[in-house]
Amino acid sequence: MNTDGTLPATLELTDGRLHLRPWKEHDTSALVEAARESVATVGRWLPWCHADYGADDAAAWIAHCRVGWHSGEIQAFAMFEANSGRLLGGIGLNQHNPLHRSANLGYWVRQSRQGKGLAAAAAALVARFGFEQLGLVRIEIVTLPDNRASQHTAERVGARFEALARQRLWMGGQARDARVYGLIPTDLG
Numbered sequence: 001m002n003t004d005g006t007l008p009a010t011l012e013l014t015d016g017r018l019h020l021r022p023w024k025e026h027d028t029s030a031l032v033e034a035a036r037e038s039v040a041t042v043g044r045w046l047p048w049c050h051a052d053y054g055a056d057d058a059a060a061w062i063a064h065c066r067v068g069w070h071s072g073e074i075q076a077f078a079m080f081e082a083n084s085g086r087l088l089g090g091i092g093l094n095q096h097n098p099l100h101r102s103a104n105l106g107y108w109v110r111q112s113r114q115g116k117g118l119a120a121a122a123a124a125l126v127a128r129f130g131f132e133q134l135g136l137v138r139i140e141i142v143t144l145p146d147n148r149a150s151q152h153t154a155e156r157v158g159a160r161f162e163a164l165a166r167q168r169l170w171m172g173g174q175a176r177d178a179r180v181y182g183l184i185p186t187d188l189g
């Protein structure tokens, strides 16, 4: 991000296998396809991913992300396979606390590409971006108690389980307890 909050056209994060960049308008159809194939697994934890997810939903999300980049409130990346250019999922920083230089990290991987360690690899890239480019000193990953896949992703990137926080998440019209993982710069390998 530039110091005035605008998005450089070339912002991308890569480890050779993954290619992450801010969402663009032309990602709409790929996002719809990825979301619709993932209702059983992503939709189980993230209510936005449902069987009726359509082009309007995807376009609204992408527009929201671009506003977020410009305001500094959200840094959301589309995640691609570097070789094929296929959309793999999404990952991003949000819920910034500027006073304490912390933010929340969220991620999802499309159903057909889960189980390959992609989320942890992407999380490492985005966490490093957050620490080095945004000046964050702490990143939180907050999961529902029974979301073991997400907890293992947090642990694989180096985050530590810190607390079972009561009523930490408002989901499905009710307050839910959640496991909070903390990641600081020295946790990254």
Ligand SMILES: CC(C)(COP(=O)(O)OP(=O)(O)OC[C@H]1O[C@@H](n2cnc3c(N)ncnc32)[C@H](O)[C@@H]1OP(=O)(O)O)[C@@H](O)C(=O)NCCC(=O)NCCS
Residues within 6 Å of the ligand: 041, 042, 043, 045, 046, 106, 107, 108, 109, 110, 113, 114, 115, 116, 117, 118, 119, 120, 142, 143, 144, 147, 148, 149, 150, 152, 153, 156
């Ligand atoms: C959490 C998530 C991003 C992990 O992504 P990933 O790239 O698949 O991560 P991994 O490859 O490390 O796999 C994580 C675990 O899921 C398991 N898994 C993945 N796909 C699976 C499948 N189709 N069937 C059974 N288990 C599967 C893996 O075996 C692994 O288990 P382990 O940690 O006990 O070894 C992904 O499962 C996902 O998108 N979940 C839904 C969205 C979500 O929960 N986001 C986080 C909200 S806090």
